[in-house]
Amino acid sequence: MKTLEKYSYKLTARRSDSEESLEVIRVLLPLYKQKTPDQIAALLDDFYLSHEETAQSVYDGAEELPERSAYQYQPEAPMMYDLLESDPAPIRKQWSASFPERDLERIANSFGI
Secondary structure: OHHHHHHHHHHOOOOOOHHHHHHHHHHHHHHHOOOOHHHHHHHHHHHHHHHHHHHHHHHHHHHHOOOOOOOOOOOOHHHHHHHHHHOHHHHHHHHHOOOOHHHHHHHHHHOOO
8 A cells, every 4th residue: 555655645635535445455456466565566666657657647637537536536546557557357347346337447548548
């Protein structure tokens, strides 16, 4: 969570819902297969650094989105972006079992996926 918060604070000053973040992370972590928390943190560090410009652009324009995801300003949004970009089918399946599918679709749309 600290890795995600680090990037979230760079992208937005909005406060997030910590309980909601933990629930989303709990649902998404299995998609990283056999990786340790340190490996996931390193992967997300690399992902963020290689997508920083896109992420900043998305967050800069998020206020103007007519249908923004309820998770747009949550720290795990870049994690969602990573999973959507690398292999969208598993995250869509995992997500729809726990959360409204439209919110994941809105995240995907905001990041151009």
